[in-house]
Amino acid sequence: MRGIAVVTRAVVLARRPRLTLRSDDLRVAAIDLPPLGEGEVRVAVRCLSLEPFTRLYLDERLLGGAIPGIAIGAPLPGAGVGEVLESRHEGFVPGDFVEGRTGWCECAVVNGAALRKLDLALGDPAMALGILGLPGTTAYTGIVEVAGVRPGETVIVSSAAGAVGLIAGQIAKALGARAVGIAGGPDKCALVLEHGFDACVDYKAPGLAERLVEACPGGAQVYFDNVGGEVAMAAYGALAHGARVALCGLLSHYQDEGDEPGDLGRFMRLIMSKGLRVEAFATALRCPPSALPDLSRWMKEGAIRLPVTTVQGLDACPAAYVDLLEGRITGKLIVAIAGG
């Protein structure tokens, strides 16, 4: 059995893409497969899933080094469904259908622990790359676990005609929420509406921000973001105060090599690659009743101290305020007003 498929065809990185990926940045090549180690499985790939996120691995600068990029000549990573040819993992025998990170190749050697055996009774094995695969679980995780969508809420979904977006909106509907899609062009918008979304806004037509606001009376409570960039900015504008954004993908920033410290794409890629939660708050709305008692106690105990910079009278305010904005004040800036 050691002789099976030691060479396979694969799609590999031919050269680092410059901004927009060109199809000749990739090429099909013959690559050697490693010998089958203990716990590994050799899989004949039947279907591959191509995922926008893979773009980030083609140029490590896009993630600021947080995730190493793949080497020139290496196969592209991605999910596939296939048939087991040979197994050194107790969970699989030849003929099993499995789903896992095969990469873009015709035959793959994969650690069995990372493979999922498919139940063919659920239908076409390719479904394991769709509703019952990463697009489905990703949409579910974002809508149910991260955003916690509740009945009656309005949920905006970008890339609504893409696999994850289309499922995300339908899950929102299944949970009793209202789904508003964003997609490019009338055909995609029609497809989104056919899948049960309550509205779909075409981002290629003028006035996206205004039309989104109109489609979300009172503001939306959730935005499921697959794109970032200007579409995200418009969606944020249509959100209600205190809304939740589930940041799933950044299609508009995958081909954007801006790497300045003030660059929006770099910023959003950092949030995404680190799985951060960024939460803005208004003290008046969120301050718990324990605040003043705890602060008083800590102050009395000497655990919290605050130096105060005091200036005298209203006439000192304009210059003192400029100092505050420009970082020349330490501690708290207080203006004392003489008794009037």
Place this chain on the structure above:
Amino acid sequence: MRGIAVVTRAVVLARRPRLTLRSDDLRVAAIDLPPLGEGEVRVAVRCLSLEPFTRLYLDERLLGGAIPGIAIGAPLPGAGVGEVLESRHEGFVPGDFVEGRTGWCECAVVNGAALRKLDLALGDPAMALGILGLPGTTAYTGIVEVAGVRPGETVIVSSAAGAVGLIAGQIAKALGARAVGIAGGPDKCALVLEHGFDACVDYKAPGLAERLVEACPGGAQVYFDNVGGEVAMAAYGALAHGARVALCGLLSHYQDEGDEPGDLGRFMRLIMSKGLRVEAFATALRCPPSALPDLSRWMKEGAIRLPVTTVQGLDACPAAYVDLLEGRITGKLIVAIAGG
């Protein structure tokens, strides 16, 4: 009593600032006070608190119209502590000390419902503008309620020498966490260390990003952000996966009029003015066990459908992937591989 203080001195907006506020964008002027209405209180102001956030009200473009800016000639908003001169609210009598939104003026008419009566036993009434006022409750809300800091965690705080930042780090310490400050210049860093922070990084010295990473071995779990911009970008780089950011202020974007849809400042001001929670997620880390059972059920019920675009063979991958990144694919893109 109706005759008291119908005119007061106030700091008003003289003209809209262009980028950096100049002290002559503000001026001191005499303004008329309205007659005391039912439920209102007239307060002689003794101390005023100047707050960086006020800058946003001086130019409504900074918040994209989300909050109306103040008019030319209007007093600047802000918190003050003062003595009640006259009251038409049952909770206050002349001589009481109170804290509330008096604005930048010597005498103010304020709705009694928005005033807080001060307990002079707690000390100097000016403390009500510090640890026991908005800086204290803001730091507390961010550290305790929004970030949920736990013992043993590392918390990065920007503007650590400012009122809110200095209190935030001390609260983190009181909760058993490690506090790492960011401040500008050696004097401020020394002040921060004197207040019990475990480390303080000077953002004016070179290599901020690298030094922050060194100060947070293993990565920080929380970032309490008062500034945004490049300092935030460096702090994000020093965070551990799944970290929480409590977005409290954006000092670096208060004077930044960039309003392009791709502008980082505009983006962060949107998050802040709407009190949004933006959460990126990795499906592999967050997917709940209910996902596949729910998805299977919804699929069988017809509640979730997914159109599939299929291309044939590895050789079709490069061009199909470019189509996917450029938004020309609807639904799920699958590559079928002939049996090999």
